Amino acid sequence: TRFPAKALANLQGEPMIVRTYRSVQSISYFQHVCVATDHPKIFDALEKRSIPVLMTRKDHKNGTERCAEALQLLQKDIAWDYLINVQGDVPFITAQHMNPILKLLKQKVNIATLFYPMKPNEDVNNPHLVKVVLGKDNKAIYFSRSPIPYRRNPVHLPYYQHVGVYAYAVQILPKLAGLPLDPIEEAESLEQLRWIANGYSIHACQTLPLKKEINTPDDLHE
Numbered sequence: 001t002r003f004p005a006k007a008l009a010n011l012q013g014e015p016m017i018v019r020t021y022r023s024v025q026s027i028s029y030f031q032h033v034c035v036a037t038d039h040p041k042i043f044d045a046l047e048k049r050s051i052p053v054l055m056t057r058k059d060h061k062n063g064t065e066r067c068a069e070a071l072q073l074l075q076k077d078i079a080w081d082y083l084i085n086v087q088g089d090v091p092f093i094t095a096q097h098m099n100p101i102l103k104l105l106k107q108k109v110n111i112a113t114l115f116y117p118m119k120p121n122e123d124v125n126n127p128h129l130v131k132v133v134l135g136k137d138n139k140a141i142y143f144s145r146s147p148i149p150y151r152r153n154p155v156h157l158p159y160y161q162h163v164g165v166y167a168y169a170v171q172i173l174p175k176l177a178g179l180p181l182d183p184i185e186e187a188e189s190l191e192q193l194r195w196i197a198n199g200y201s202i203h204a205c206q207t208l209p210l211k212k213e214i215n216t217p218d219d220l221h222e
Helices: 016-025 040-048 063-074 095-106 173-177 183-188 192-197 217-221
Strands: 035-037 053-055 082-086 111-117 131-134 140-144 160-169 203-206
Touching (some): 035 040, 053 063, 063 173, 082 095, 095 160, 095 203, 140 192
Parallel strands (some): 111 203
C-alpha cells in the first residue's frame, strides 16, 4: 500500500528486485540464491533474465511464511542448515553488511538479524524506519515504527535501526510460520513481534548502515 508494484520499480535501468537479487547473488558464501514471489509479473521479469525464482502461494501473511514454503520447495533437492531472508527492497546490500550475521550463525542461534546506530540527523519519527531495542546480550527486546526507547530522561542512548534481513535455522522456520497472529504484531505491522511474543529469541548483530532502503517512490530519486 505504501508503494504499489515496488519490486518492479525502475532502479538504474532494471527492476528493483533484479538489483536486489544481483547484490545478494554476488556475496560469495551464499550457497544458493533465489527469489520467492506470488506475483506473475515479478516471476516473468526474473524468468526472462534467467534468475532463479519460485512461485509461492498468494495467501501468505508475511515474508516468513513465504520463506517457509520456499524452504519446502528447495529441500526437495538440498538439505539446508539456514535460510536467510533478504527483503526485496534492499538493492544496495553487500557482503560487508552480511558478514556480521555469519558470526551468529557459527554460534548455532535459531534466529539472527541486523541493526545499526542511526545518525543524529536521521528522522527517528519516520515509521518506515523500524527501530529496535536490544538487551545486553544483543537479543532484541522490541521492534517499533515509533522512536524507542522513549526519552523521558536525558540519557545518552542511540536509536538502532533494524535491517530487513533474517537468518532462520531450518528446523525453526516452519514453527515461526505456524504461529498465530499476535495483537502487538498487528498493531505495529511487524512480523518479528509475533516471535518475541511467543518466547523466541532474536539475536542481533551490528552492521554498516545501508546506502538506501526503498520504502516509498521518493526513495528512488534521493
